Every structure is written in C-alpha cells, then in structure tokens.
Amino acid sequence: MKFIYADSLDFIDPRYDFATDRNGPGRQLYWDDQYPHEFMATPPYDGILVSRGIVGDHRFTGRYTAGQSMRFRRVGARKFLRFDVGALSEKPIYGDCGAFSYVNEQVPPYSSAEILEFYVDGGFTHGCSVDHVIFDFDREAKGMDGGSDDARRRFEITLENARDFRALSRRYPAFTPLGVVQGWSPDSKALAAQKLESMGYDYLAIGGMVPLNAKSIHICLESIRKKIKPSTRLHLLGFAKAEQISEFTKYGIESFDSTSPLLRAFKDARANYYVLKADGALDYYTAIRIPQATENSRLLRATKEGRYRQEDLTELETAALAAVRDLDKGKGSVDRALETVLAYNKLFMLDPTKDEKQNERALEVTGTHLLRTLKDRPWKNCHCRVCESASVEVLIFRSSNRNKRRGFHNLGVYYDYVRRQLNVEHQATDVEVPSRRRAAKR
Numbered sequence: 001m002k003f004i005y006a007d008s009l010d011f012i013d014p015r016y017d018f019a020t021d022r023n024g025p026g027r028q029l030y031w032d033d034q035y036p037h038e039f040m041a042t043p044p045y046d047g048i049l050v051s052r053g054i055v056g057d058h059r060f061t062g063r064y065t066a067g068q069s070m071r072f073r074r075v076g077a078r079k080f081l082r083f084d085v086g087a088l089s090e091k092p093i094y095g096d097c098g099a100f101s102y103v104n105e106q107v108p109p110y111s112s113a114e115i116l117e118f119y120v121d122g123g124f125t126h127g128c129s130v131d132h133v134i135f136d137f138d139r140e141a142k143g144m145d146g147g148s149d150d151a152r153r154r155f156e157i158t159l160e161n162a163r164d165f166r167a168l169s170r171r172y173p174a175f176t177p178l179g180v181v182q183g184w185s186p187d188s189k190a191l192a193a194q195k196l197e198s199m200g201y202d203y204l205a206i207g208g209m210v211p212l213n214a215k216s217i218h219i220c221l222e223s224i225r226k227k228i229k230p231s232t233r234l235h236l237l238g239f240a241k242a243e244q245i246s247e248f249t250k251y252g253i254e255s256f257d258s259t260s261p262l263l264r265a266f267k268d269a270r271a272n273y274y275v276l277k278a279d280g281a282l283d284y285y286t287a288i289r290i291p292q293a294t295e296n297s298r299l300l301r302a303t304k305e306g307r308y309r310q311e312d313l314t315e316l317e318t319a320a321l322a323a324v325r326d327l328d329k330g331k332g333s334v335d336r337a338l339e340t341v342l343a344y345n346k347l348f349m350l351d352p353t354k355d356e357k358q359n360e361r362a363l364e365v366t367g368t369h370l371l372r373t374l375k376d377r378p379w380k381n382c383h384c385r386v387c388e389s390a391s392v393e394v395l396i397f398r399s400s401n402r403n404k405r406r407g408f409h410n411l412g413v414y415y416d417y418v419r420r421q422l423n424v425e426h427q428a429t430d431v432e433v434p435s436r437r438r439a440a441k442r
C-alpha cells in the first residue's frame, strides 16, 4: 500500500532563523525552499499527487503563482517538484483533475484529451479520468435505486469521460490511467467500478469519500470489492481519514493520497504533533501556541480597540518563548513554562461571545494538553531532521516555518506508521515465509 502525498506547495526555508523569525538572507521563495522529500533524510512518502486544481489555469486560480504554473508546464511535474534526484526519480507522480474546483459547474471544464495532455506533458506516471463529484449519499439504496437527477447525470458524465480517457491513453503505454469511481450509494459506486473494469481499467480511484464517515466507507469498499476482480487495484482519492487507514487495508488498497498529517500540524485544534507509540499506534501532542503579537488577528484587533497595549503583548510573548526555550535547555520548571505560556494564550483565547465560565473552561482544557507537551517533551525523542535541527521550535505554533516543519515531522512519523501497519499485516497473513528470511528481505 503506497502513501501518496498530495502536495500544495508546502515547503520550508531551511535557513530560517528562529531567534529573529526571519528567512535566510536573500531567500527566494520556492528556489531556496525545500519540499519534505528534500529536507527529510528519507522521503516521507511513496509518491506525490498533484491536482490540477492546485496548479490552476486560466479558468481556476490554484495555489501556484502564474510564474510557477508556467514553469510547471515547461519543465514537467518531476523537475518542478524536484522529485528527480537519485531514487526519487523512480517514485510515481499521480495527477488528478481537481474535481472540487469545478464542483458547481454543470459539466467539467476539461475534455479527456485536454487532461491527458496535461498529464503526459507534465511527465505524470499515473493520472485520473475527468470525474464530476456527486454530493448525494444514500447508504441504504440498493442497486441503481435512489440518486437525484443531478447525481445520475454526474454519474454518466464520469463514466463517459473515463471511457474516452481510457481509449486515448492507450497511445501512451508508459502512463497508467486510473478510472474514477463516483456514485450516490455503495451499490452505484460498485456498479461504476465494474463498468470501469470492463472498459479496460485495472486501477480505479475512489472519489467522493471525503464527507463519508468510517462506516459508510467500509460499506462502499466492501460492495466495490465484491463486484471487481481481486487483481484490480484501488486508490483512495483525497483520503481525509489517513489516521484510520489500517482499518481499510483489508480491501486491497494499492494506494491512497492525503495531506492530513501535514495539515493537522497547524489546522487541528489539538493533535498537532505525531508520535509513534511502542505498540505501533499513533499518538498526538498539542503544539505550544505563541503567535507573533503583531500577526495574530485577535491580538491586532484588541490593540487597535485599545484593549491591550502593544508593549505588554510583546513582553508576554517574549517571556513565553524564553520559558519554553529554557525548559528545552533543562533550565526552569514545567510549571513556570506552563504559567508563562498560558498568561499569553489567555489574551487571544478569550472569546468575547462566550461567558466567563466557558472561557475559563477552554483555558483549562488548553492547559491540560499543554502540560502534557511540556512534561513529555516529545521532540527530544525524535531523531528526524526537523526535530534534531529545530528542537523545541518544532512544537511552537508560530509562523509557517515552524508549523510546516512540524507538518514534515508528522509526515515522517505517519509514513513509519503506514509501513509498520503493513508489516504487521504481512506477518499476520503470510505464515509460510520464515520470519528470518522475511526480515532479510525488508
């Protein structure tokens, strides 16, 4: 099972100076920055997925600047991503058409020929057919029952595009096309999968799973698996439940793409820093929030309204940074660090729309999670390049360079987790290979 990282230009400046919160001298965005596979000692994924929606074009603005998008088209995905050095050049690059960027359109804005050209010119090894997202989901609908007119229309469009895409891609034997499955129910998805298989696809990408809960995903995968050959490979598109992937491996998942380990570093309320427990399970720590007083929107508003004075904020911010750095160096106590950080946190955590009790409770919960981070000091036990070079800075929720470094660390831990899960499964099912030989093979 391959973990494919869905990139959206998340890189870091390796020369970033934490003491002054400045980029390396003369740093040029992108050119001096590094992707996770460049910064980490070992690439923390098996391949990369690039969505057309992220690259953007004249119809939709993506994450790329016009210049980046032009360079991407000129030099191809691999060179642009700097995924072309040594062993990296052997790893796959998947493409998808970013169906969420045109979800509100009547029909997808791309023809199969257009998207295929985008993949082939870009040097993608794998690419998905042009799908149209279906919003309805009815877990109980049997066969082709249920589904709104719009859902059925999107279902047909997705299949029609897949038929064209498959036919056109036969001209490029080195390129692997994936047919995208869309449906409004487990059975309609399974039927779509069966139809794609009969078109000649042996690799299917399952779309539309983002809003589904784990139980619905199980039911969908079960019905899809029942209808298709065991040899047909499955890819889970934009799999948001990456932390639960081990539940789903039994459906013969060849690959899945996700960004969630990186995103949780700075988007999750609590689970910001991943660790792998001795039993192979994932565990999470909360990051230490010390935002720049001059950049935090709540603090900025409060100073503008005259509720806080800028110099008081800066004083508390500086004290919080000093306290956690001291703790990292073995000076000062956990209690002092906690107190100092909370004194600053209080200022931007207080929510004027909530009453005093609710605010107090929120601060108390934050304190409990923060205490665990400060007590355990998990960055001390990690030997990845991020933690070794940034030390406690990796746990500080502040500026993109710290937050994304934490994301890189998470990717590394997550990748170890996936590989461990696979080994466990391998050992559970493959009883014939003596354990010693299996170890040597790894």
Ligand SMILES: [Zn+2]
Binding pocket: 382, 383, 384, 385, 386, 387, 388, 409
């Ligand atoms: Zn680390």
